Amino acid sequence: MISKTLDLQADSTASAHSRWYQLVAAMVCMMAISSPQYVWTLFTGPLTVKLGASLAQVQITFSLLIVLQTFFSPVQGFLVDRFGIKKLIAVGCAVSGLSWVLAAHANSLTSLYLTYGLLGGLGTGIVYVGIIGLMVRWFPDRRGLAAGAVAAGYGMGAMITTFPISNSLRDAGMESTMTTFGIILGVVGLVASQFLRQPPAAQEIAEPKVVSTVVDFTPKQMLKTKVFWLMFAMFTMMSTSGLMVTSQMASFAKDFGMTNVMVFGMAALPLALTIDRICNGLTRPLFGWISDRWGRENTMAFAFFFEGVAMTLWLTTSDNPVLFVLLSGVVFLGWGEIFSLFPSTLTDTFGTRNATTNYGFLYMAQGIGSIFGGPVAALLHQYTDSWTPVFAVAISFDIITAFLAFFVLKRMRSNWVAKNAVAA
Known part of the structure; x- marks a missing residue:
């Protein structure tokens, strides 16, 4: 019995260490998949010229990218749970890279929509x-x-590619740029995916301070609750706010x-985009860490209000090049945290067993925002x-969502968690 206990403790320690390697691979x-969204703005100009289309027509590609990324996410979450994390993530990375290679040769809006939008x-x-579903389990x-x-x-990946892609567009043209970077990013993601695996039971890797959780809710049960739809509405408004900036910058x-x-x-523009990627990336673990200690809704209220103020200052000083660059980073610092706060809040509320598929339904709000x-x-x-x-x-949208987080979601979710809490 003592030997068995020691073996279980050793396994638990090994799992606790290996999860950090999983985090790096993830x-x-x-x-590897961030550039299709975050450097899209660099392609809009060349694409309008090549295809003889208006900006609004070309921007439909971006909406298709996000809509397909999000509206099918419950199915994608189910497939990951059904066929295994390693295989599905490998396929996803390969298809994402392939979408750029094919889009490089698009000669019509339809082919652009099908390659960059649909496949991407x-x-x-x-x-x-x-990946999000995997990490909230680990x-x-x-x-x-x-x-x-x-x-x-996801937010900072494009930081590495923004200047190289911008320079390549200038020196080699759009077709060569999309083909080269499509292959590189696809291969990098494919290799990294081979190191991923599912965690053991949550209790084997959880720290002692985790003393309670909630009942695991199925997607069908979750979709019947008011607290989910409030989070969905909030996510939609914040997604809309941020994407109005990232897709039009x-x-x-x-x-x-x-x-x-x-x-x-x-x-100024590629510099601003690079700073944006840094801030958009840093804000996610930063506010995620803060929310682990200060509370999800308190953190949401502060961050969302902060972005509203920053965006106001950005607009009023838009004729100043230095402030344009610096304030663009501040705006992204107040937006990117939605991608850590909402999935963690959702899993806190509806449990871990169906975390991937459950988040797939919430993530559809990103598609509406696009x-x-x-x-x-x-x-x-x-x-x-x-x-x-x-x-x-x-x-x-920033200001409204901040008030909803503090005055409505906080009380609603507190009552929900108290009602559905179980001993860990």
Whole structure:
């Protein structure tokens, strides 16, 4: 009996150590699929010229990418649970890279939609949802930090590629750039995926401070609750707010006169995009870690309000190149944390057993946000000939969601968790 106990303790210690290696491999996979979303803005100009299309038409590609990434995420989560994390993540990374290779040769809007939008969305969605679901299982005691760390990989991965892709677009053209980087990113993700595996039972790796949890709810049960739909609405508004910026940045930077200016000896737009990736990545583990200690809703309220203020300052100082670059980073610092706060809050509320599929349903809110953040925002600018209405909508969503987090979600979820708590 003593020997068996010691063996179990040794296994638990080994699992606790190996989960950090899992975290590293998961972050690399996320970095490999981040560029299709976060460097998209660099391709919009060349694509409108090549295809003879309007910005609003080209932006439909971005919406398709996010919609396919998110609306099919419950199915993707189910497939990961059914066929295994390693195989599905490998397929997702390969398909994501292939989407760029094929999109490089797109000669019509339809082919662009099918390659960059459809294939890219399905590939990145499999990886994103699968990785988030895996990490909240590996880290029941540091759920916010772990979800934030891998989400940071997604947010910061494009930091490494922004300048190389920008330079390659200038020197080699769009077709060569998308083909080369599609192959590189696909191979990197494929290799990293081979190190992933499912964790043992949660109680074997949990720290002693984890003293309670909630009943594990199925997706069907979760979808019948008010607390889920409140989180869904909040996620949708915050996603819309952020995507209005990430998908349109090159366009409004041009209108603000920032595409041909230098800041600190570098071109303003790629410099801003690089700083954005750093801040968008750092905010995810940072606020995830804070939420593990300060509370999910308290952290949401602060971060969302902070982004609203930063975006207001960004708009009012849009004619200053230095402030344009610096405040773009501050805005992203207040947005990217939604990808650590919402999955950790959802798993806290509905349990770990169905975490991947459950988050797949919540992540669909990102798809709705992409519709408003992409072509609808472009159309709003087209009809008003101003970016002010676009920013006004984004700022309003930030402030509303901050108040919902503190005054509504906090009380609703507290009652829910108290009702459904069980001993760990």
